[in-house]
Amino acid sequence: MKKELIIKLHRDFEGMVHIEPDSGTEFWYARDLQEVLEYQKWENFSKVIEKAKISCETVDGLEENHFLNVRRSIVVGNGAQREIEDVMLTRYACYLIAQNGDPAKDAIAFAQTYFAVQTRKQEIIESRLAEVERLMARQKMSASEKELSAIIFERLGDGQSFGRIRSKGDQALFGGNTTQDMKNRLAVPDNRPLADFLPTITIKAKDFANEITVFQTKQADLKSEPAITQEHVKNNSDVRQLLIERDIVPENLPADEDMKKVERRLESEKKKLPKSAQALPKGKEKRS
Numbered sequence: 001m002k003k004e005l006i007i008k009l010h011r012d013f014e015g016m017v018h019i020e021p022d023s024g025t026e027f028w029y030a031r032d033l034q035e036v037l038e039y040q041k042w043e044n045f046s047k048v049i050e051k052a053k054i055s056c057e058t059v060d061g062l063e064e065n066h067f068l069n070v071r072r073s074i075v076v077g078n079g080a081q082r083e084i085e086d087v088m089l090t091r092y093a094c095y096l097i098a099q100n101g102d103p104a105k106d107a108i109a110f111a112q113t114y115f116a117v118q119t120r121k122q123e124i125i126e127s128r129l130a131e132v133e134r135l136m137a138r139q140k141m142s143a144s145e146k147e148l149s150a151i152i153f154e155r156l157g158d159g160q161s162f163g164r165i166r167s168k169g170d171q172a173l174f175g176g177n178t179t180q181d182m183k184n185r186l187a188v189p190d191n192r193p194l195a196d197f198l199p200t201i202t203i204k205a206k207d208f209a210n211e212i213t214v215f216q217t218k219q220a221d222l223k224s225e226p227a228i229t230q231e232h233v234k235n236n237s238d239v240r241q242l243l244i245e246r247d248i249v250p251e252n253l254p255a256d257e258d259m260k261k262v263e264r265r266l267e268s269e270k271k272k273l274p275k276s277a278q279a280l281p282k283g284k285e286k287r288s
Helices: 003-016 030-036 042-059 091-099 106-156 161-173 179-185 200-219 225-245 259-272
Strands: 026-029 067-075 081-089
Touching (some): 003 030, 003 106, 026 030, 026 091, 030 081, 030 091, 042 067, 042 091, 081 091, 091 106, 106 161, 106 225, 161 179, 161 200, 161 225, 200 225
């Protein structure tokens, strides 16, 4: 495929995208796609759409999330408006349509690659955002544990009491399973913290319980290990109950990727970013 055609098709596909104002969702109109994919008749293109819908049901099972029948107005040759049947398509729907088209057509071949790459980019972005969210949750939990440890030492003067209190809290959160029980269940190495292998929701649950314990220890001026332990157990039990009501059983959730690996991967990505970028010309007034 010639470079000039690739540039033109890329410009055409980029120019067709619409943004749904309420949700911010990208979508394409099937009639626009029909034209770029060089289908002369809507009836013929509708058959391709139907095949794509079947593929969607087979793989995703949520056709209605990707194909939406609509009616919209278009301007015809004499400047008048005419209402036509159309279909709003997600990026995934466009990809499935391209997969069910004739790959001998340059436009179809381009569309298959264009939407496959764009869909993959979205998946990568979503995955990376989830990793960043988990890392931030872990860092926040570390901070709340540090604060809780400090206030316990301040009140009790015992460097070992924090570990005992935290262990009792874990047992309350994980339905009677101790920290070591959970490490065994999730195959966590003995020399590594349990939290480095927990999913984001559990990390946030532990952090929330820590925050409440810190607040209540100060608010109620708790000064004994039994009192702080009772408070921490109650908070973890309450958080567990909230999760259970949402059908989330903390001890049954699978282990997530080692947090250290996630952190190293994110740091490696930063190092691969360009060290410099072209600067705006100096002395030029910025224009809006």
